[in-house]
Amino acid sequence: MGRDTPLVWIVDSAYTGELHARLGVAERLGYGYELIPLPNDDAGAYARLLEDRYGRACRDGASRPVILLSGTGEDTIGPIADLKGVFQERLLNVYLASILPDEPNLRLQEYDLIASPQLSGANIVTTVGVVHRMTGRLLDQAFHRHQDVFADLARPLVGLLVGGNTRYCFGFHEDHARCLGRRVASIVASLQGSLVVTNSRRTPKDALAALLDEIAGLQCRFFDWQQTGADFYPALLAHGDVLVATGDSVSMCSEASYTGKPLLVDIRDCATEIYHRHIIGKLIAYGAAKPLSDAFQPWTYTPPDPTGAVVAAIHERLL
Template sequence: MNPKKPLVWVVDSTYTGELHARIGLAERLGYGYECIPLPNGDNTRYQQNLQNRYAQTDGSPPLLVISGTGEETTAEIADLRAVFDGRLFNVYLASILPEQRHPRLADYDLVASPQLSGDNIITLTGVPHLLTHQSLENAAQQHASYFKHLPKPMIALLVGGNTRYCQGFTVEHAQQLAQRVVGISTQLSAYVMVTNSRRTPPEALDALLVGLADVPHQFFDWQQAPGDFYHALLANADVFIVTGDSLSMCSEAAFTGKPLLVDLSESATECFHREIVGRLLEYGAAKLLSEPFTPWRYTPPDPTGALADAIRQRLAATSIC
């Protein structure tokens, strides 16, 4: 057994949720990590650059690489096994997979997926994310002076938007969503905090906020707020309403253990989203957005922690560590 802790490389991504999932896992593992660039189309040069980078590391430690869905890099990252033969443990985070899985997934040491099962697969409830209980507590303390003045109970409305394969987050859909949120807010006499994502169409967001005019609410743009303000919202909210197109936001809300209502309208979500969020429904962490609201309790799923534990166990059983 090699007593050295692994060198952890996180493959970069332009997709926020995918990158946060990889970084969240790396942070939960506790070994430290570095980000490496995406493959550049020149596989030979890419491998040489990584070899040179590895050569600068003291002591030839075991290597753990974390990549996954987003940009199509499955084959290029799988090919690193030949470059770092006997030293590499390759992890693939599959937030959403098409009906036909990539044939090179079998070349990974571990695949984490809310859709798949098998020998080298960890089946998750939800998807990995950045949150920890400590990060929620820290954010709540950091912004305590702001949230203590807001009315209770508080509904956090977490809004995604259009995806690569579904463009249904329209003005009409936003208006219908607002009507349902108003119904829940009125029932609970609740204050509504709204935030968006980079995928939220501006015109749909405007329509949503106009539709909430009859209930007390406010909106903050996640791109303009301090980095941990979103985490503070998660810590302070009493109920979540989340659009089902964002697996990250659904998983983050479920991690808090608070009631989570999900909009899974077929016109605004992909079938893969409905399948994966359906696991949260089956688990009991979420219910469909409908009226009236009835509170419930559940044990929060922790896909990031479950995956980190599985990786530590697999590493201990391999010859690279």
Template sequence: MTDAGPVWVLADPRAGTAAQALGIAERLDAPFRVVPLQWGPLARLPWPVPTLAGLGGAARRGIVPPWPRLVLSAGRRSAPVARWLARRGARTVHAMRPGFGAAGFDLLVIGRHDAPPEAPNILPILGACHRMSPRRLAEARAEWSALAALPAPRVALLLGGAVRGEGLAPALAARLARQAAGLGGSVLATTSRRSGMAAAGAVEAALAGTPHRLHAWGAAGPNPYAGYLAWADVIVATGDSVSMLSEALATAAPLHIAETTDAPRHRRLWESLYAAGQARPLRDAPEPFARAPLDEVARVAATIRLRGWA
């Protein structure tokens, strides 16, 4: 490992995108600096050259030496920034497709569902990178130990919603809640930013009489999401969130996917997980099945360490 320069994480304002780069950084066992990115109006353009032009003024002023030895980034908008830093001597590891300049990155971490080409600098993974490490799950299990009082099997119900739309249909949310209740002794339900309040209300009504906990997006108090995953014996997740599905794979719980979108990219993800024995569709009569936790982020971190970049 070289001692020259720090490790930087380029943190996109979208939490799910930033989590991919942060998740890798947290597994390197090396100090790192989080560099918050805010986008200006030019960020919408598909920049073919290394540049800071897409950054807002404050974020651009934060890009100052000493230059990093390693840059971790995720998402198309951060790619030109990472490439700009590569010209100043940094190694670059980027999660997701970068748009232009793919050959210029030292390592691209791309989900198999995005059909990455074979190349020396491409590492295909199942799902996406995330921050739900074994350590974080163990800490969450201790923090949320009160969930052990709920009857087993405990079914974690992870609800997303349309990426661009009016949230998750309440009728669908209620149906999924009833299906989850039928799989175990209690339900640990959570909605996401895209679900909407109507979906949360429908879940609460559908679970009346069933031992459960419901965390609606934006509710006051600590978010039990990691605790739900840590205590889940079974997981039911809507298939519209790559992040939620990937985080669920970090557990040993059987994962049943509710196929709630027609998006080809998401369907490719489901099929890759089914083929690997890591998930099954909820539409089938759910039966217990065994699976080992999937830790693709550890594999990415090991690759970076093996190459001497961290």
């Protein structure tokens, strides 16, 4: 990498989806990247930490641009916006939003670029779905690595991606799970195919047990996320012919829609937040998803690529 190559800094996050969004953009940019800590209560010390990091990266005296990737999750909007005064025109401040409140922080206006499925306007990339880490290469590698797991399953193969309760919604209980299981079972039976199910860290154990009990009569395999490799999830996306997802995760739904496979989303009010339903509603309006029901009719669409849209916008601003 030459002296004109941008430094890419990723603000760390405790939230997997938020961190993966930042990693997805950084990896697609292709400049390499570094993880930087979250801001603390001492803004001056934080600025000095990053100035020192910048100085070590520019030991030859050349001034290099910095692409700083942050976003929703932890509240870092103000402290990260303040860095513009430290690095001036060398800094391209990029904010990757998943879910924003009805009245976003006004300091977002100080950022150079915002990616959001909810906002539109100057310096905003309005995405279909949210930014994620999935790529065609990742899907292809996972497909071949786990080919034997899916080889003897009847086609079409339905992949069921199960989330669960969120910080503000606790409706993923046993009754809800049984209803989900009945709907998915109806679709699999009508297709005369098979079902592969995987859960997440947010899936309640009793609800999962009820779901698995409801689909017990199908040709079905269940893979616990705690007992599979990290690349099994993209393998399921790659091998599935039809994908069903619970609407509590906009990241999961966005990743599934990136495959171009028919995507059915359970967006019942009792188990999804209104913000989830709004964002997934735009995936539905685009044609990448449909609400889950007891029936299924195939359709096709051009896969949305929110990560690619953000990377293109960053390159344009660098030029």
